Amino acid sequence: MTGKRLLLNLFEMGTPTHITHGLWRLPGNDRHRYTDIAYWQELAVALEEGGFDAVFLADVVGAYDVFRGGFDDALREGLQLPNIDPLLVIPVMAAVTKRLGFGVTFSTSYEPPFAFARRMSTLDHLTRGRVGWNVVTSYLPNAARSFGLTEEIPHDERYAIAAEYLDVVYKLWEGSWDDDAVQRDAARGVYTDPAKVRRIDHVGPRFSVAGPHLSEPGPQRTPVIFQATASPVGIALAAQHAELVFTIQWGATVHATVQAFRDAAVAAGRERDSLKVLVQSAVFVAGTEAEARAKLETYRAFRSEIGLFVHTSTVFDPTQHAPSTIVADAVAAEGGDLGAVRPLLRGLTVAEYTAAVDEAWTEEFLAVGDPEQVADRIEHWLDVDDVDGINLRQYHSFDTVRDFARYVTPVLRRRGRLPEADDAEGVTLRERLFGRGPRLPDTHPARRYRGGAHLG
Ligand SMILES: Cc1cc2nc3c(=O)[nH]c(=O)nc-3n(C[C@H](O)[C@H](O)[C@H](O)COP(=O)(O)O)c2cc1C
Structure with a gap:
């Protein structure tokens, strides 16, 4: 390896329009197939073959209804509405892949933690430890009104709920079951040793959860914790909990932002490299720079x-x-x-x-050119801006992924920025990201519950 390795993520959502407005109309764009199981499997295979580390699935649980006072335009645009539940597409993709990781968005604001903890443990098992959770607090007022509230919970209050939510799920994932609880001892007639499973008896201001956790520990126990944040309280939460942070930056502030995240993690008692920062980026690549620029212009015309x-x-x-x-x-x-x-x-x-x-088309993390030019630009982001990786905007399904895989991945591999194609099955997402074990490091706050310590 000549330099820092790139963490390569695709940004995706189960909806016609995620963040590339109007582009579902592009000829040959398969966005409308987002309800088709084959869509997700084709995507997953293309990602794995293209050297991607993970696909990050966004989610909202409400409609965008501020502009022009309603959601008619959201419907016309297919803008994150209609959408499907991102947790349910993960097993579909996991079934046809062996290494690809999955980061899934789930909000701490509306559905209580107990059932969610089981769903994530289920995914950790079914993916063999390839799942991460993007912790969001939701920002759409319309969502609040569909979950029994009259108005949106204030921003900082949402983060206070998130902190307790994390505490509950950590207790379930880390503390409720010991590693050797499941014995499957047919001779003694003991499936699970009751001495190694316990209630959590969490009683907090917002949640009361007795437990025990309903699932035995998955390969990672706690999924890799992702977060996308910008506010001071959000950064404070990320400093303690997040293993991977997504950021959107315009202007030359990203280096300072990355350092701020790393400093905050250290201040929270964690290692400087225990928190990876990925920046949202856009790549237009083709055999020649002229072709790549022409592609960008075509796409822009459809925005x-x-x-x-x-x-x-x-x-x-x-x-x-x-x-x-x-x-x-x-x-x-x-x-x-x-x-x-x-x-x-x-x-x-x-x-x-x-x-x-409309700055997405001119943003700093935009690379347009031939394969070498794009690779140069990505190396600049890694070395000068000090990001750990990219969260790739998807303009076209599946050309965005296939172009990257065809043109950029081989160059980045040659330059030592992406691992060679490997068959490293059985490697969890956490191991893939950090090169250490499948479980959280000792400095992470969730680890204090291991073995049932600090519960109840
Ligand atoms: C790259 C990125 C992806 C995001 N994805 C989602 C998402 O899928 N669902 C969601 O509710 N919020 C999402 N958000 C919004 C964040 O969770 C957060 O609300 C926003 O960045 C504002 O930060 P703050 O909550 O700290 O003020 C995303 C933000 C970024 C930067």
Whole structure:
């Protein structure tokens, strides 16, 4: 290896439009097949053959209904609605792969921890230890109203719930069952030794869970903990718990952000390298730079600004104002809430606003070119920005993955940035990411419950 190895993730969601607005209309794009089991299996095989470490499955449990005051545009755009449950597609992909990891999003805000803990243990077993959990607290007010609440739980309160939620599931995953609890001793007639399984008797401000955990420990026990965050309370939670963080960055701030995450983990008593940082990136690659640029332009031509406004919960309708109108004036003219517009955007014209929120096409983590150029750019992100890997935006299913696999993976392998194709079966996601054992390191807060210590 000449340098730091790239962690290679695909960003995906079970829906027609995840984050690449309007592109479901691209000729040959298979987004509409997201309800087809064959779609997920073709994708999984392409990822594994292409050297990807994992696929990261996003999820929302509500509709985007701020823009134009309803979810009609979300429906027209296929924007994260309709969608399917991401936990259920994991076994489908696991069945046709041996090494690919799965990061799945699940919110701590609406469904209680006990049943979720069993679902994740189930996935850890069925994938043979290849599963991770992206801990989110959910941000859509519409979701709150579908789970029995009248309004969204305030941001920092959601994170307080998340902290207790994590505590409960750690107790179940790490503390409730000993490694040798299952004995399968036919001669003695003992399947599980009762002395090695215990209740957790968690009683907290929000959750009461007696236990025991219903599943025996999977290969990793606790799935790899992922988090995507930006706020101070979110970073504080990540510092303690996250093993892998996703970030979106614009501008040259990523190096500082990466260091802030690593410093925060150290301050929380963990090793500096116990938290990997992945940045969202976009790659357009072809045999020549000209072809790659042409591909980018084709894709851009299909983008939908309406989809972008829906996704960013824009509180005014830019299509109803002259391009030179100042955003603050447009919001005022519609009687909207200026507080919901980022301060930096308020003084822009409507045309500048649209360009600014459409930054995905010009963002820093964009690589367009031939295979060597793209590999150079990725090496720059690893070495200069100090990220550990990328979470690849998917513009086209399956060309985004196939192009990367065909053009970039061989170059990165040659340069020692990706491992050679291997058949290392039985390697858990945690081992793949950290090169250590399948279980959490001793410095992680979940480990304090091992053997039933600190419970109840
Ligand atoms: C790359 C990335 C992926 C995300 N995926 C999801 C997701 O699938 N579901 C979700 O509810 N939130 C998702 N989020 C939102 C975050 O969980 C979080 O709410 C957001 O980054 C704001 O951070 P904060 O909660 O610390 O304020 C994602 C964020 C990023 C940066």
